[in-house]
Amino acid sequence: MTDGEVRTRWDEAFCSAVVSGLSRPQKSIPCCWLYDERGSELFEAITRLHDYYPTRAEAEILWRHARDIADFCGEGAVLLEYGAGAGVKAEILIEALRAPRVYAPIDIEAGVLGRTARRIGGRFPGLDVQPILADFTRDFDAPELPQGPRAAFFPGSTIGNLNRREAIAFLSRMRRHVQNGKAVIGVDLKKDRRILLDAYDDGEGVTAAFNLNLLARINRELDGGFPLSRFAHEARWNEADSAVEMHLVSLDSREVAVAGRLFPFKAGDSIHTESSRKYELAMFEAMADEAGWRLARAWRDRGDRFAVFGLEALV
Structure with a gap:
């Protein structure tokens, strides 16, 4: 096409x-x-606002636990990021990964996707960057990717935009894409x-x-x-x-x-x-289990506002 x-x-x-x-x-x-081009720009501006805590809370988790999360993903990882946007959080994880083989950003907006792929490729010259233009909320086939432990990356609490049925379908699709691999997912927690x-x-x-x-x-x-x-x-x-x-x-x-x-x-x-x-841990764990995942790790920010969950495929 x-x-x-x-x-x-x-x-x-x-x-x-x-x-x-x-x-x-x-x-x-x-x-x-x-999330057209202007919408993506405005959302990036939102993430820098004082009131919008999720981005700061998740970034804190990624910076504090980058090595642990990278070890969870595995050496030589093939990293698929869903709804990649500017790929800013992926940079933190890629920097910590040991000899990552592929970064495959997935996004619905072609212009944003192209700029992200070029920027990440320039930042990590030895990394094979393979952008995928797709709506991750709908079924799609991941292209042929090199062998290696696969890890799905879905930061930003975007899982919360999906209702339970949609979220389970998405998690099941992610499970199919990474086969017997891992997933690292940002989740906003219920609060005041x-x-x-x-x-x-x-x-x-x-x-x-x-x-x-x-x-x-x-x-x-x-x-x-x-x-x-x-x-x-x-x-x-x-x-x-x-x-x-x-x-x-x-x-x-x-x-x-x-x-x-x-x-x-x-x-x-x-x-x-x-x-x-907004999720409580038990709510998310039950949903992940229904989609074929086991909740293996949970990293939280100091304010207990946000969590990054590490999932392992059930076999």
Whole structure:
């Protein structure tokens, strides 16, 4: 498949996801579509905000326990990173790995993926970098990779964006990709609701810009007619789902054109754009076990806000 064919496929998938999502009683669009080039830049800015603790907490774990995590992955590792983005956390792990053979970043955004592959390749000249353009939330086949102990790397608590069924399917897919290997997964832990909501609704408005950028992308790529000033970002806590939800709330009643179709909004109607589930250890362990993994290690930050779990494939 050529690059042009891949791009066309993603454009069609984006259109289908948006039209389908806006047609539902509770409008929703999968959070993977937040991460176009501008969205990825805004998310990187979010990770540097004071209120957004997960990135700092996870980085603390990776720096403090890098050698232990690297030993867990094994010498000569073939490292697959799901939703790689800029690959900043992967750099910490690659630096600690003993003679890693391959780094395979997986991402849905071709521009971001290409820059990450070039940067990591330049930083580690002896490392074979094999980028994979794919939506990790859907089934895909990993390409042929050199022999070596395989390790999946999934930092950033992105596992929380998936509901239980989706998370088990993803963990099972990861299990298939690494065969009898390992996985290192970042997981945000359940904690005080105010801390959680502040992390997804910062006072500087960066998270709001990140969320609203999805409407700007729809306007640009799908001939959309969303007036950005008439939609507002909102973070909500869903106790039943143990999740922070992000919504885009319509401030008035209107019809919005997208891809040649009209979608009605009443004042207060929202588009659900992301859920970020927060786990307790037992909850995550049970889910991992159902997907064919054994929870072997757990590294936590000093504030006990975040965990990096080491999984071993059940054989």
